[in-house]
Amino acid sequence: MNDPTHARWGDWEPVIGLEVHAQMRTSSKLFCGCSTTFGAAPNANTCPVCLGLPGVLPVLNGRALEFAILTALATGCTVAELSRFARKNYFYPDLPKGYQISMYDEPLAVGGHIDFNSEGARTQVRLTRIHMEEDAGKSIHDGAERESLVDLNRAGVPLMEIVSEPDLRTPAEAADYLRTLRMILQYLEVCDGNMDEGSLRCDANVSVRKRGSDTLGTRTETKNMNSFRSVERAIEVEIERQIEVLEGGGTIRQETRLWDADREQTAPMRSKEDAHDYRYFPEPDLAPVRVTPARIAAIGAGLPELPEARRTRFETAHGLSTYDAEVLTTRRDLADYFEAACAAGGAPKTLANWILTEVWRIVRERRLDDALRIEIWPISAAALAALVSLIEDRTISGKIAKTVFEEMLTTGEAPAAIVEQRGLRQVSDEGALTAAIDAVLAAHPDKVAEFRAGKEKLLGFFVGGVMKTTGGKGNPALVNQILARRLAGG
Amino acid sequence: MVNDLCELSLVAARDALRCGEIRALDLAESCLERINTVEPEVRALLTVTAERARAEAALAETRLAAGERGALLGIPIVLKDLVATRGVRTTCGSRILENWVPPYDADCVERLQQAGAVLVGKSNLDEFAMGSSNENSAFGPTHNPWDLACVPGGSSGGSAAAVAARECAAALGTDTGGSIRLPASFTGTCGLKPTYGRVSRFGLAAYASSLDQIGPITRSAADAAAVLSVIAGHDPRDSTTSARPVPDYEAALTGDVRGLRIGVPREYFPDELNPAVRQAVENALAILVERGAEPVEVSLPHSRYAVATYYLLAPAEASSNLARYDGVRFGLRVADPHDDLLAMYQRTRDAGFGAEVKRRILLGTWALSSGYYDAYYLKAQRTRRLVRQDFETAFQSCDLLLAPTGATTAFQLGERTADPLAMYLSDVFTIAANLAGIPGLSVPCGFDSKLLPIGLQLLGRWFDEASLLRTADALQRDTDWHLRRPPLLKTAETR
Amino acid sequence: MAVTLEDVDHVARLARLGLADEERHALRADLESILGYVDLLRELEIPGEGPGVEGLPEDGCRERLDEVRQSQAADLVLPAAPTVDLEGRFFRVPKVLD
Incomplete structure (x- = not known):
């Protein structure tokens, strides 16, 4: 296929890698027992450990480790038998200890890949590494105030950092990679993937180079995108900015930039000015992580x-179209629901x-889609299967089924019971239908004449x-059949 | 009411309490009385918890009356003010925490309370345990009860001085590079640094996380054994604590050292060693040999690198551990109304930290900073491994090591403050044990011509505190150095 | 190892230490002397293995179960904090950039 980047960026080629931070769906934080629930009162989910008080120590959440390993295995990474937490040192009010416990040169897993479809082509992105780290709190900046407010509920929530190689070439490809990654994380039930609430965040490393060059240009890191659309747009804008700078004879500074979604532009992040020296060193409060084969x-x-595997199976085992199979498998909950209903x-x-x-x-x-839990969906898979069976055995028509569906939503009753109580069973008795049809035709002799004179679109009027x-209970197929016969004079 | 119950050793007091010979309240009052008498000169304590001591002593009496046999029921203790006490100000010897009241107890504090100990005070220390003389406390130095013009050693100088002056039966100190053993040596007390991981660090404000250990300072090895039995053990809140069972350290005090191979590391007896120290240490060895121990000459070839290694690793960890004192969530904040965040940080930390803390933060930041990490931090980690391997090798031919604790006896206040490096070298014999993670113990083994105590250091295999205690106890069965009382107490009593 | 005042200023800034001018000079001399001493380690040739911290448990990092343990610490910490917002729920700091 032709290269879509050619038209847009002339002889410049963008080079993009993503660093994705995924909050893990554990009940408690990475190094303490505080709840990870989103939306609690400010600082309610804190304790001496995540407040960084003197003398307290981190203790690793075993489930977080297992979630990270599961993700590594699902993306073809090699899990290190020995990995190590390290301290990343910098001062910021939402970083209580003055360092973040992360992993540095001995990460949990390295060297995987994610395959996906983008812009009509099959694409692979290599993963550099996956590691665990703790999230920071939140600083709230109140426009006019000279002060910021600090909420540490998020401080210590477990994160996985998933770093890709700079294998992406277009903003759309980056967004498609991110969608695929999110889908995998949701399948694994290790992250809810909610970008609004920040449980999935993405930083983009972007550089441009002359097409055909095999050296990388100076890259910038763009942060603060909280939707797929933002990711795509921010990368696009940053690519254009870099090309403009370079074509104007300037040079790109290696820096962290912040995406401003309202203004649709990126700007350098002032607070990261001396961020280049994080003084990483092995975390002395935690022994190295050893994971046995x-x-x-x-x-x-x-x-x-x-x-991917599930989509193929849906096509072969359930006879679904590629489109339906793909859409149903974008989410594990959706696919699970479908399979439960089939069963x-x-x-x-x-x-x-x-x-x-x-x-x-x-x-x-x-808004039940964030929970990734089909148990809380209003219509159970079994109830939907029962409803569909009523359509299949012609007890009700597809149209009536929608009425039954609405009724199921409000009353929670079983579809068969609703059909019986409300007398919605389909009328397939030929005699009764013929009588009804004859009555309608008799009431509109003029319309019958017009129809017979060739105005065939009046058929809908009679069916109605x-x-x-x-x-509404007439068996639609039968009604059409008898009507056609009577109008033809039969 | 004046009594001299505070003169009783921990074990003697415990026995007397158990059989109803003395009352816990009287014992506590005696210590409080002694505190009142000597504190104006010694300044071992930053906080005296008199009310709490009385309440805990009363509770101990109730428990004793009910027939309970808690290991430390009614025993008055002092805690180094680096150990968090719920509801009791914990300063770490620093302006930055001058008014900080922790909302939790350290693990060792919980264990002591459960065992029935009575807290009489929190002791002075070098700010954040950074020092060898106690002169780096933001609240003024502690004086050595043996000679008020001398330092008590550091950084647990307040704990050691309080024990020496009989202000309590036992104290807890912390030891990162010798901070329990050197003060014990300078004050004629018994100080034990346990194996790294033996005692939980939960609630201990961190100086250098991979080196810090909490341990007892007492008047005898037997007393230390009683305290260690209480504070040692696994703590789920400190994932570096060991799950090994805690032996009965008091049961290990058999007096029997027959066949014990005592290694004498030649690097710890350099030519320039103070002759009185050499004499006393060799004398102690002779006593143990008389009891049936076998001396073995060993070598720890990387000893000469220990101080340099320590003064890279400990400050590196400290520079990170002390980043949390930023004026945001607790402790001191110093800011002008128009200060931005950077100015607030800088002003707070400039006003809150003393000179030595700043020196080590800068040193540690340097060792970790871009361009220097490999040459300093990483090199020091690798050297640390060599130091540990020295001990592994030595322990193949001996069961424990015997050496001086300090190269000298207590020095004068102000004598080494002008030269940080000279001060650092005070720890030349103690630091290696922290780097290796092995247990070390200091017991008095004599006096110099100025009548200042000399400390004997015993270093053991990982988790073999029992051998150290047994050996020290054996020595104390034949000697009375540990029973001598500082001259200060005589003048205090005649007043 | 020669240490300049600029070196002192650089690490002091990384460590967020404000230093008075005399302090800078004194610390420069101290650092130079201490770093001169630790240069002793240069004489050691040590075959390089990866970094690590000596002395930590060899058998790996202990883990805890993923169980929520709600703490009331904030109720004690917030009222004692250097400054908080009017409702006493947030820590307050001079405005942070970005």
């Missing part, structure tokens, strides 16, 4: 089926239609009339 194998045994006896194709339209609409409306008199 047996433990790695045990964690690997818990790897779920990943989206409960629904027809796969019909189920897929219903899930991707009605069910998903409701889940989104009610019949449905009205049957209360």
Whole structure:
């Protein structure tokens, strides 16, 4: 295929790598027992350890380690048998100890890759490393005030940092990589992937070079993008800025820049001016992390089926279209729901239609999609399967099914019960339908004449009339069939 | 009421309390009385917790009356003010924490309370344990009860002086490069630095995390064994503590050192060693040999690098550990109304830290900074490994090592303050044990011509505190150096 | 090892230490003397293995279970903090950049 970057950036080639910070879905923080719940009162989720008080010590959350290992295994990384926490030293009010416990030259895992489709092509991004670290708190800057407020609820929440090689070439490719990575993290249930709330954050390392060159240009690191759209746009803007600087004869400074979504521009981050000397050294309060091959194998045994494999299986085992299979497998909860409904006896194709339209609409409306938990969805997979079965065995029409679906949402009743109570069972009795049709035709002799004179679009008018008199319960196929016969004079 | 119960050793007091011979309240009062008498001159304590001591003593009496046998029921103790005490100001000897009241107890404090100990005060120290003389306290130096013109050693000088002056039966100190053993040596007390990982550091304000250990300072090895039995053990809040079972250290005090191979490292007896110190240490060895121990000559070839290694690693860790004192969440903040964040940080830390702390923060920042890391920090880590391997090798041919604790006896106040390097070299014989993580103990073994105590140092295998205590106890069965009382106490009593 | 005043200023800034002018001079001399002493380590040739901290448990980093233990520490720490907001829920600091 032709290279889409050619048209946009002339003989400049962008080189992009992403550093993704994913908050792990543990109950407690990385080094203390404080809750990781989002949205608590300021500083409510803190203790002496995450407040950085004198004399307290970090103790590693074993589940966080296992989540990080699981992610490493799912992305083809090699998990180090010995890795080490290190201190990254810098002063900032939201960093209580004056250092962040992170990993440096002995990370947890190295050398994986993520494969994905982007702009019609199959693409691979190599992963440099995955490591664990603690999140910082939040500083709140109140416009006019001369002071900032510090909330340390987030301080110490476990993060995975997933660093890619600079293998990405376009902003869209970067966004697609990030979507794929998020999908994997959600499948593994190690991160909820919520960019609004900051549980998935992304810094972009961007440089440009002359096409054909194999040396890298000076890169900048852009932060503060909190949506896929921002990631894509910020990279785009930064590429354009760098090209403009270079073409104007200037040079690029290696620096950290902040994305301003309102102004759609990046600007240097002043507070990071002396950030180049973090004085990393091995964390003396924590022994090195040793992971035995047996433990790695045990964690690997818990790897779920990943989206790619699942999509292929949905196509072959359930006969879904590539499109439906792809959309259903973008999320593990969605795919799980589909499979649960299939197992409960629904027809796969019909189920897929219903899930991707009605069910998903409701889940989104009610904002249940962040939880990644199908148990809290308003219609259970079994209930949906029952509804679809009613359509399949022609007890109700697809149209009536929507009424039943709404009723299920409000009352929580089983679909069969709703059909019986409200008398929604489809009328497939030919005699009754013929009588209803004849009555409609008799009431509109003029329209019948027009139809017979060739105005065939009036068929809809008659169908509507019949449905009205049957209360919508007429078997649509049968109604059409009989109507056609009667109008033809039969 | 004046009594001299404070003169009782820990073990003697415990026995007397258990059999109802004395009352815990009287013992506590006696210590408080002694504190009142000697503190104006000794200045061992930063905080006296008289009310708490009385309440805890009363509680101990109730527990004793109920037949409880808590290991330290009713025993008056002092804690180095680097150890967090819930509800009791914990200064770390620094202006930056002058009014800090921790919302938690250190693990060792919880254990002491459970065992029934009675807290009488928090002791003076070199600011954040950085020093060898106690002259680096923001609240003025502690004086050596043996000679008020002399330093008590540091950094646990307040704890050692309090024990020497009988202000308490036992104290806890901390030892990062000799901070328990050197003061013990200078004050004629027994100080034990346990194996790294034997005692929880939870609640101990960190100086150098990979070297810090809490340990007892007492009047005898037997007393130290009693305290160590209480404070040692695994703590889930300190992941560097060992899960090894804690032996009964008092049961190890058999007096039997027959067949014990005592290594004498030649590097610890240099030609320039103070003759009185050499004489006393050799004399102590002779006594142990008489009891059946076997002297073995050993070598620790990397000893000469220990001080340099320490003064890179400890400041490096300290520069990071002390970054949390930033005026944001607790402790001192100094700022002008128009200060930006940087100015607030700089002003707070300039006003809050003393000269030695600043010196070590700068030194440590230097050792870690870009361009110097490999030559300093990394090189020091590798040297540390060699120092440890020296001990591994030595312990193949001996069971413990015997050496002087300090190269000299207590020096004069002000004598070494002008030259930081000279002060650092005070720790020349103690630092290696911290680098290797092995236990070390100092017991009195004589006096010099100025009647200042001399300390004997015993160094043991990892987690073999029992051998150190048994050997020191054996020595104390044949000698009375540990029973001698500072002249100050005689004048105090006749007043 | 020669230490300049600029060196002192650089590390002092990294460590957020404000220093009076005499202090800078004194510390420069101290650092020079101490770093001169530690140069002793240069005479050692040590085959390079990776970095690490000696003395920590050999059997690896101990872990804890992922269990929430709510702490009330903030209720004690916030009222005693150098400054807090009006409701007493946030730590207050001079405005931070960015």
